[in-house]
Amino acid sequence: MNILIANDHGAVALKQAIQNALEQEGHTVTNLGVDTEESVDYPDIAHKAATTFLKGGYDFGIVCCGSGIGISIAANKHKGIRCAQVFDLYTAAMCKKHNNANFLAFGGRIQYPVPVIDMIHAYMEAQFEGGRHERRVSKLNDLCSNSN
Ligand code: RB5
Numbered sequence: 001m002n003i004l005i006a007n008d009h010g011a012v013a014l015k016q017a018i019q020n021a022l023e024q025e026g027h028t029v030t031n032l033g034v035d036t037e038e039s040v041d042y043p044d045i046a047h048k049a050a051t052t053f054l055k056g057g058y059d060f061g062i063v064c065c066g067s068g069i070g071i072s073i074a075a076n077k078h079k080g081i082r083c084a085q086v087f088d089l090y091t092a093a094m095c096k097k098h099n100n101a102n103f104l105a106f107g108g109r110i111q112y113p114v115p116v117i118d119m120i121h122a123y124m125e126a127q128f129e130g131g132r133h134e135r136r137v138s139k140l141n142d143l144c145s146n147s148n
Contacts, residue, residue, distance in 0.1 A: 001059040006049035007033035008042045010066025011108025046074030061103040068107035079144035092119035096126035
């Protein structure tokens with residue numbers, strides 16, 4: 001798969017671990033995040049990730065900040081981005097099955113109950129169920145007024 005990843009200074013180690021794991025599995029990972037602890041602003045990182053993703057060519061995106069909260073809020077400001085801040089295997093699978101999420105968000109300062117890579121696998125292995133969820137996802141898009 002072709003995966004985009006981006007992070008602020010609060011999730012450098014997490015981003016690197018995710019990127020390494022996915023690349024070892026044979027995926028192509030484009031890193032739009034930072035690799036130092038120098039402070040940056042997560043809205044800028046999310047905007048770069050979202051606008052790049054929306055140009056096409058990526059299967060999904062992963063965004064990370066300290067808590068996963070700010071960068072997911074910022075990503076979801078972009079029409080066409082459905083960013084899910086997941087925290088276990090259930091939410092990781094459900095965000096694809098029901099919400100057709102195209103971004104996952106994680107926090108570098110969070111202690112998760114399962115490894116982050118396992119949540120990513122649960123997301124990758126799940127399929128969007130369509131049907132009534134198609135209508136709801138379409139309504140999500142309609143709620144977003146900006147075009148980038
Ligand atoms: C940065 O210190 C921190 O606020 C950011 O990474 C994120 O957690 C915000 O939601």
